[in-house]
Amino acid sequence: MVASKDDERRIDKRVPFIQEVEIVGMGTRRCSDLSVGGMYLETIAPYTPGEALPLRLKLQESDPRPIEVQSRVLYVHPGIGVGLGFVDLKSEDRKRIEKMVYS
Numbered sequence: 169m170v171a172s173k174d175d176e177r178r179i180d181k182r183v184p185f186i187q188e189v190e191i192v193g194m195g196t197r198r199c200s201d202l203s204v205g206g207m208y209l210e211t212i213a214p215y216t217p218g219e220a221l222p223l224r225l226k227l228q229e230s231d232p233r234p235i236e237v238q239s240r241v242l243y244v245h246p247g248i249g250v251g252l253g254f255v256d257l258k259s260e261d262r263k264r265i266e267k268m269v270y271s
Contacts, residue, residue: 179205183269191223197210204262204269210249217242223238223239237255240253
């Protein structure tokens with residue numbers, strides 16, 4: 169398997185994460201993977217690198233509260249999806265994601 173340029177830039181471990189994620193004020197999109205540094209959202213919407221997207225998500229349906237985090241579009245696969253980086257992830261939410269990713 170050949171590593172892509174996107175794989176070479178990643179510093180955080182990614183795991184499959186198939187969940188609906190709310191882009192606040194813009195609707196929901198399907199997430200396909202998650203790391204403590206960001207996520208990949210499947211979307212045909214035309215986002216641009218650097219664009220800010222406020223997100224709301226639950227790691228599990230039973231979570232008492234969602235994670236709310238500002239993100240930035242890092243890269244775009246037109247008509248397929250976008251790679252997002254978390255900008256202001258709270259430390260307690262980072263720990264929740266780390267527990268899921270590294271368990």
